[in-house]
Amino acid sequence: MLDLHIRQRLGAFTLDIAFTAEERGVTALFGRSGSGKTSVINAIAGLRRPDAGHIRIGDTVFFDSVRRIDVPVEKRRIGYVFQESRLFPHMTVRSNLQYGLRRVPAGERRIAFEPVVDLLGLGHLLDRRPRGLSGGEKQRVAFGRALLAQPRLLLMDEPMASLDAARKAEIMPYIERLRDEMNIPIVLVSHALDEVVRLATTMVLIAEGRVRAAGPVGTVMGRLDLSAVTGAQDAGAVLDLTVERHVPEDGLSVLAFDGGRLTVPQIDRPPGAAVRLHIHARDVIIALQPPSGVSLRNTLTATVAEVAESGPSSADVRLAVGGSFLIARITRAAVRELELAPGRLVVALVKGIAFEPDSSGEASDRRKRVVDV
Incomplete structure (x- = not known):
């Protein structure tokens, strides 16, 4: 586990960051430009020395201001992939x-060429x-060079920021494979x-x-109080589902989760495969009864969990769907007329669904959408 708590004064800006990250998987540091994300991973790498705090990976202490420990960069064994590949051109x-x-003793090489x-x-x-x-090929080489340095931890500082949409779509599946097949924790900015x-x-x-929130992606994205930080246009819920079956004659796939089933355009994943959906708040409608005589078919039984104002005329409604949550952005007038309050049973109508491109990398990185399925 990565355990970090650092403080540092950077001119008029004060960095005060604390979080823990699990041993496996990708921990994403998300925020607007200038929020301090790159300063955090530079401190982890040893490129920047905090004024106070500690940085630990498992039992290894990289930095501890109280114990006066500051392990040099070259001894931390941390891989770093930058925005630009920084390959040796010759x-x-x-x-x-x-x-x-070549820089790692033969006896310490656990990752082979x-x-x-x-x-x-x-x-x-x-x-x-x-x-x-x-550009995508260069970044793949940069990933490989970082891995072959036998790192305890892999840092990625916006590795797709300089890539166009096609190259970004090319590189995404490889980062997924690093996440799923290599037993190395990744911190992604x-x-x-x-x-x-x-x-x-x-x-x-x-x-x-400052850290405004930390936890599973779905949990953080499901908080109504964070939409101003995550971005008002991107407000919505993240669901983890499983492919239940395909309906080839209609070009559709049925996805299941603990709150029900959703139908999406057919995806290139076998039954049983995991799929993550990002359902925008603007694409969820609330009804008091299941509709009839409409083309929209993605309907879920839900319970109002929370209501919060999101603008001069709008409100965000958090809906419990099984053990998961959706968010609907509707007018404050609709909240009043439907008498929406915590505990109210409703029906959530999902107009459109944005989901990750298939892992083959053949799709572009534009979110596919289904309207009125």
Whole structure:
């Protein structure tokens, strides 16, 4: 587990960050530019020394101001992938990959060259130089070089920020494979919510140098008081579902979770596979009775859990659906007319669904949508 609590004065800006991250999976530091995210991972890497606090990974202490411990960068064994790949231009892909591996004693090498090449699809690129690679290919090589340095932890500072939509769609599945197949915790810095929703297991929401919330992505996204930080346009719930079945004749897939079932355009994942949905608050309608005679078919039985104002004329309503939650953004007049209050039984109508592209990487990174399914 990564255990971090640091404080640092940066001019007029004060960083005071505390969170823990599990040993496996992706912890996403999410927030607007200038919120302090990169300063946090630079402190983890040893590139910036905090004024006070501690940084630990498991039983290893990297920094502790009270005990006067500050392990040098080169001894922390932390992989770092920057926004730009920063490959050595005079070296081939093979030499770039082997650079980190050669710096680790043979007896400490638990990650081998060939599996990393296979994992990242780099076999056909080994004899090429960086100038002949696309942006996505360069980042894959950067991932490989960081992995072969045998890191305890992998840091990624907005690794897709410089990529266009097509290259971003290309790189996403490889980060998923790193998350799922390598037993290395990853800390990802991002201000793109679609990246966080798709990749992260834990979300740390940072604003003005402070942690506003931390926990599972669905839990953080489901809080009504955080929409101003996550972004009003992106307000909504995140659901983790399972592919139940496909309906090829209609081009649809049925997804199940503890709150019911949702129908989406057919996705390229087998029954039993996990799928994460981001359902925008603006795409959820509340009714008191199941509708009839309409084309919309995604309806879920729900209970009002919380109501909060979200604008001069709007309100956000948090709906409990099984053990999960949806958020609906409706007018304050509708809240009054429907007499919505905690405990009220309602029906949630889902107009549109945004979900992660399929893991094959063949889809673009634009969210696919289904309207009136």
